[in-house]
Amino acid sequence: CPDVVLATGGYISVPPVLAARSQRVPSLIYLPDMEPGLAVRMLSKVSQRIAVSFDSVTTYFDARKVFVSGYPVRRALHQTDRDAARESLGLSGDAPVVLIFGGSRGARAINEAVRGSLRELLNLARVIHVSGYEDHDRLSAARDELSADERARYHLYAYLHEQMTDAFVAADLVVARSGAATLGEFPAAGVPAVLVPYPYAGQHQRVNAEYMAQRGAAIVLDDADLMQRLLPALRDLLGDRERLAAMRDASRAMAVPQAAENIAQALQDLARGTS
Secondary structure (H helix, E strand, O other): OOOOOEEEEEEEHHHHHHHHHHOOEEEEEEEEEOOOOOOHHHOOOOOOEEEOOOOOHHOOOOOOOOOOOOOOOOOOHHHOOOOHHHHOOOOOOOOOOOEEEEEOOOOHHHHHHHHHHHHHHHHEEEEEEEEOOOOOOHHHHHHHHHHHHHHHHHHOOOOOOOOOOHHHOOOEEEEEOOOOOOOOOEEEEEOOEEEEEOOOOOOOHHHHHHHHHHHEEEEOHHHHHHHHHHHHHHHHHHOOHHHHHHHHHHHOOOOOOOOOHHHHHHHHHHHHOOO
Protein backbone atom coordinates (compact mmCIF):
# COMPACT_ATOMS: atom_id res chain seq x y z
CA CYS A 1 0.00 0.00 0.00
CA PRO A 2 1.48 3.41 -0.92
CA ASP A 3 2.07 6.18 1.61
CA VAL A 4 0.78 8.89 -0.75
CA VAL A 5 -0.64 9.24 -4.28
CA LEU A 6 0.21 11.94 -6.85
CA ALA A 7 -2.28 12.46 -9.70
CA THR A 8 -2.20 14.94 -12.57
CA GLY A 9 -5.75 14.76 -13.89
CA GLY A 10 -7.56 13.00 -16.69
CA TYR A 11 -9.95 10.09 -16.30
CA ILE A 12 -7.05 7.71 -15.65
CA SER A 13 -6.40 9.49 -12.34
CA VAL A 14 -9.83 8.78 -10.90
CA PRO A 15 -9.54 5.06 -9.94
CA PRO A 16 -6.17 5.31 -8.10
CA VAL A 17 -7.21 8.39 -6.13
CA LEU A 18 -10.54 6.83 -5.12
CA ALA A 19 -8.79 3.57 -4.26
CA ALA A 20 -6.31 5.53 -2.13
CA ARG A 21 -9.16 7.25 -0.32
CA SER A 22 -10.80 3.90 0.44
CA GLN A 23 -7.53 2.82 2.09
CA ARG A 24 -7.12 6.17 3.89
CA VAL A 25 -4.03 6.97 1.83
CA PRO A 26 -3.63 10.73 1.22
CA SER A 27 -3.43 12.13 -2.31
CA LEU A 28 -2.17 15.26 -3.99
CA ILE A 29 -3.55 16.55 -7.29
CA TYR A 30 -1.24 18.57 -9.51
CA LEU A 31 -2.95 20.71 -12.18
CA PRO A 32 -0.55 21.92 -14.90
CA ASP A 33 -3.20 23.73 -16.97
CA MET A 34 -4.84 27.08 -16.35
CA GLU A 35 -8.29 25.51 -15.88
CA PRO A 36 -9.27 22.20 -14.24
CA GLY A 37 -11.03 19.52 -16.24
CA LEU A 38 -13.88 17.40 -14.94
CA ALA A 39 -11.64 14.77 -13.32
CA VAL A 40 -9.57 17.32 -11.41
CA ARG A 41 -12.69 19.18 -10.25
CA MET A 42 -14.11 15.93 -8.88
CA LEU A 43 -10.90 14.64 -7.33
CA SER A 44 -10.17 17.97 -5.66
CA LYS A 45 -13.11 17.21 -3.35
CA VAL A 46 -11.48 14.05 -1.98
CA SER A 47 -7.76 14.86 -2.20
CA GLN A 48 -5.89 16.36 0.72
CA ARG A 49 -3.77 18.84 -1.28
CA ILE A 50 -3.94 20.50 -4.70
CA ALA A 51 -0.87 21.99 -6.39
CA VAL A 52 -1.26 24.51 -9.22
CA SER A 53 1.28 26.23 -11.44
CA PHE A 54 0.08 29.81 -11.04
CA ASP A 55 -1.65 31.94 -8.45
CA SER A 56 -4.67 32.76 -10.64
CA VAL A 57 -5.63 29.04 -10.72
CA THR A 58 -6.12 28.82 -6.95
CA THR A 59 -9.61 30.35 -7.20
CA TYR A 60 -11.00 27.07 -8.57
CA PHE A 61 -10.24 25.19 -5.35
CA ASP A 62 -10.68 25.10 -1.60
CA ALA A 63 -8.25 27.67 -0.20
CA ARG A 64 -7.38 25.31 2.68
CA LYS A 65 -6.07 22.67 0.24
CA VAL A 66 -4.55 24.52 -2.70
CA PHE A 67 -1.03 25.92 -3.01
CA VAL A 68 1.08 27.36 -5.82
CA SER A 69 3.91 24.99 -6.65
CA GLY A 70 5.03 26.32 -10.02
CA TYR A 71 5.43 24.09 -13.08
CA PRO A 72 8.17 21.45 -12.68
CA VAL A 73 10.61 21.16 -15.59
CA ARG A 74 13.96 19.50 -16.14
CA ARG A 75 16.71 21.36 -14.32
CA ALA A 76 18.81 21.73 -17.49
CA LEU A 77 16.39 24.34 -18.84
CA HIS A 78 17.50 26.66 -16.04
CA GLN A 79 21.18 25.76 -16.16
CA THR A 80 22.25 25.25 -19.80
CA ASP A 81 24.55 27.92 -21.22
CA ARG A 82 23.23 29.58 -24.41
CA ASP A 83 26.58 29.62 -26.25
CA ALA A 84 27.11 25.94 -25.46
CA ALA A 85 23.56 25.12 -26.60
CA ARG A 86 24.08 26.88 -29.93
CA GLU A 87 27.42 25.18 -30.47
CA SER A 88 25.90 21.75 -29.83
CA LEU A 89 23.31 22.40 -32.55
CA GLY A 90 25.82 23.75 -35.06
CA LEU A 91 24.45 27.29 -34.93
CA SER A 92 26.97 29.97 -35.84
CA GLY A 93 26.85 33.64 -36.70
CA ASP A 94 24.95 36.58 -35.25
CA ALA A 95 21.54 36.07 -36.86
CA PRO A 96 18.67 35.44 -34.42
CA VAL A 97 17.50 31.87 -33.87
CA VAL A 98 13.85 30.82 -34.20
CA LEU A 99 12.73 27.43 -32.86
CA ILE A 100 9.60 26.03 -34.53
CA PHE A 101 7.83 22.88 -33.36
CA GLY A 102 4.37 21.41 -32.91
CA GLY A 103 4.75 18.73 -30.29
CA SER A 104 6.03 15.17 -30.66
CA ARG A 105 3.96 14.51 -33.82
CA GLY A 106 4.44 17.95 -35.33
CA ALA A 107 1.70 20.37 -36.36
CA ARG A 108 0.52 20.40 -39.97
CA ALA A 109 -0.66 24.03 -39.96
CA ILE A 110 2.63 25.30 -38.54
CA ASN A 111 4.68 23.14 -40.89
CA GLU A 112 2.76 24.31 -43.94
CA ALA A 113 3.08 27.97 -42.95
CA VAL A 114 6.83 27.52 -42.59
CA ARG A 115 7.12 25.67 -45.90
CA GLY A 116 5.17 28.41 -47.68
CA SER A 117 7.47 31.19 -46.48
CA LEU A 118 10.73 29.34 -45.92
CA ARG A 119 13.05 31.53 -47.99
CA GLU A 120 11.67 34.75 -46.52
CA LEU A 121 11.96 33.30 -43.02
CA LEU A 122 15.57 32.28 -43.56
CA ASN A 123 16.36 35.86 -44.55
CA LEU A 124 15.26 36.87 -41.05
CA ALA A 125 16.79 34.14 -38.87
CA ARG A 126 18.41 30.78 -38.50
CA VAL A 127 15.65 28.24 -38.02
CA ILE A 128 15.52 25.10 -35.88
CA HIS A 129 12.44 23.26 -37.17
CA VAL A 130 11.24 20.14 -35.38
CA SER A 131 8.63 18.97 -37.86
CA GLY A 132 7.45 15.61 -36.53
CA TYR A 133 7.79 12.48 -38.65
CA GLU A 134 4.66 12.84 -40.79
CA ASP A 135 5.74 16.07 -42.51
CA HIS A 136 9.48 15.54 -42.47
CA ASP A 137 9.79 14.21 -46.04
CA ARG A 138 7.78 17.12 -47.44
CA LEU A 139 9.93 19.66 -45.62
CA SER A 140 13.12 17.83 -46.57
CA ALA A 141 12.10 18.25 -50.21
CA ALA A 142 11.59 21.97 -49.63
CA ARG A 143 15.02 22.18 -48.01
CA ASP A 144 16.61 20.51 -51.03
CA GLU A 145 15.32 23.36 -53.22
CA LEU A 146 17.17 25.99 -51.16
CA SER A 147 20.56 27.45 -51.97
CA ALA A 148 23.59 26.18 -50.05
CA ASP A 149 23.61 29.30 -47.87
CA GLU A 150 19.91 28.94 -47.10
CA ARG A 151 20.25 25.25 -46.27
CA ALA A 152 23.01 26.12 -43.79
CA ARG A 153 20.51 28.32 -41.92
CA TYR A 154 17.72 25.73 -41.87
CA HIS A 155 18.16 23.03 -39.23
CA LEU A 156 15.38 20.50 -39.85
CA TYR A 157 14.71 17.58 -37.51
CA ALA A 158 11.90 15.05 -37.45
CA TYR A 159 12.28 14.85 -33.67
CA LEU A 160 14.62 16.08 -30.95
CA HIS A 161 15.00 14.33 -27.61
CA GLU A 162 18.06 15.15 -25.53
CA GLN A 163 18.90 18.21 -27.64
CA MET A 164 15.46 19.79 -27.19
CA THR A 165 16.77 21.56 -24.11
CA ASP A 166 19.58 23.05 -26.19
CA ALA A 167 17.03 24.15 -28.80
CA PHE A 168 14.96 26.00 -26.17
CA VAL A 169 17.98 27.73 -24.67
CA ALA A 170 19.50 28.60 -28.05
CA ALA A 171 16.33 30.25 -29.37
CA ASP A 172 15.55 33.96 -29.45
CA LEU A 173 11.93 33.17 -30.28
CA VAL A 174 9.74 30.04 -30.37
CA VAL A 175 6.76 29.21 -32.58
CA ALA A 176 4.68 26.41 -31.05
CA ARG A 177 1.36 25.07 -29.84
CA SER A 178 0.35 25.98 -26.29
CA GLY A 179 -0.07 22.77 -24.33
CA ALA A 180 0.47 22.78 -20.59
CA ALA A 181 4.24 22.32 -20.88
CA THR A 182 4.41 25.73 -22.57
CA LEU A 183 3.71 27.33 -19.19
CA GLY A 184 6.76 25.70 -17.63
CA GLU A 185 9.37 25.12 -20.32
CA PHE A 186 9.27 28.50 -22.04
CA PRO A 187 9.65 30.54 -18.81
CA ALA A 188 12.40 28.19 -17.59
CA ALA A 189 14.37 28.91 -20.76
CA GLY A 190 13.33 32.57 -20.70
CA VAL A 191 12.18 32.47 -24.31
CA PRO A 192 9.38 34.57 -25.86
CA ALA A 193 6.87 32.85 -28.09
CA VAL A 194 4.42 32.98 -30.95
CA LEU A 195 1.73 30.59 -29.76
CA VAL A 196 -0.76 28.83 -32.03
CA PRO A 197 -3.38 27.05 -29.89
CA TYR A 198 -4.52 23.73 -31.32
CA PRO A 199 -8.18 24.39 -32.21
CA TYR A 200 -9.36 20.87 -31.36
CA ALA A 201 -8.03 20.67 -27.80
CA GLY A 202 -10.97 22.24 -26.01
CA GLN A 203 -10.11 25.59 -24.48
CA HIS A 204 -6.99 24.53 -22.57
CA GLN A 205 -4.46 25.63 -25.19
CA ARG A 206 -6.26 28.92 -25.83
CA VAL A 207 -6.31 29.74 -22.13
CA ASN A 208 -2.63 28.83 -21.74
CA ALA A 209 -1.65 31.02 -24.70
CA GLU A 210 -3.67 33.99 -23.52
CA TYR A 211 -2.19 33.72 -20.04
CA MET A 212 1.33 34.11 -21.44
CA ALA A 213 0.24 36.85 -23.83
CA GLN A 214 -1.41 38.86 -21.05
CA ARG A 215 1.90 38.81 -19.18
CA GLY A 216 3.82 40.07 -22.18
CA ALA A 217 5.69 36.80 -22.86
CA ALA A 218 3.93 35.78 -26.07
CA ILE A 219 1.67 36.73 -28.94
CA VAL A 220 -1.19 34.48 -30.07
CA LEU A 221 -2.06 33.56 -33.66
CA ASP A 222 -5.08 31.55 -34.75
CA ASP A 223 -4.46 28.28 -36.54
CA ALA A 224 -6.69 29.28 -39.46
CA ASP A 225 -4.75 32.52 -40.08
CA LEU A 226 -1.27 31.10 -39.87
CA MET A 227 -0.41 31.08 -43.58
CA GLN A 228 -1.08 34.81 -43.81
CA ARG A 229 0.08 36.00 -40.40
CA LEU A 230 3.09 33.94 -39.33
CA LEU A 231 5.76 35.57 -41.48
CA PRO A 232 4.63 39.18 -40.77
CA ALA A 233 4.49 38.42 -37.04
CA LEU A 234 8.01 37.00 -37.04
CA ARG A 235 9.28 39.91 -39.11
CA ASP A 236 7.78 42.41 -36.65
CA LEU A 237 9.15 40.67 -33.56
CA LEU A 238 12.63 39.96 -34.90
CA GLY A 239 12.88 43.53 -36.13
CA ASP A 240 12.14 44.98 -32.68
CA ARG A 241 14.95 44.01 -30.31
CA GLU A 242 13.57 46.03 -27.40
CA ARG A 243 10.20 44.32 -27.60
CA LEU A 244 11.82 40.90 -27.89
CA ALA A 245 14.02 41.61 -24.85
CA ALA A 246 10.96 42.73 -22.86
CA MET A 247 9.13 39.53 -23.83
CA ARG A 248 12.14 37.47 -22.78
CA ASP A 249 12.18 39.18 -19.36
CA ALA A 250 8.42 38.65 -19.00
CA SER A 251 8.77 34.97 -19.83
CA ARG A 252 11.63 34.48 -17.37
CA ALA A 253 9.64 36.22 -14.63
CA MET A 254 7.04 33.43 -14.81
CA ALA A 255 9.56 30.70 -13.99
CA VAL A 256 9.58 28.87 -10.65
CA PRO A 257 12.87 26.92 -10.57
CA GLN A 258 11.99 25.07 -7.35
CA ALA A 259 8.58 23.79 -8.56
CA ALA A 260 9.53 20.10 -8.46
CA GLU A 261 10.93 20.50 -4.95
CA ASN A 262 7.70 22.22 -3.83
CA ILE A 263 5.59 19.27 -4.98
CA ALA A 264 8.02 16.73 -3.55
CA GLN A 265 7.95 18.46 -0.16
CA ALA A 266 4.15 18.47 -0.12
CA LEU A 267 4.12 14.74 -0.92
CA GLN A 268 6.59 14.04 1.89
CA ASP A 269 4.49 16.05 4.33
CA LEU A 270 1.37 14.10 3.37
CA ALA A 271 3.15 10.77 3.69
CA ARG A 272 4.39 11.71 7.17
CA GLY A 273 1.01 13.04 8.23
CA THR A 274 2.39 16.54 8.82
CA SER A 275 0.30 18.32 6.20
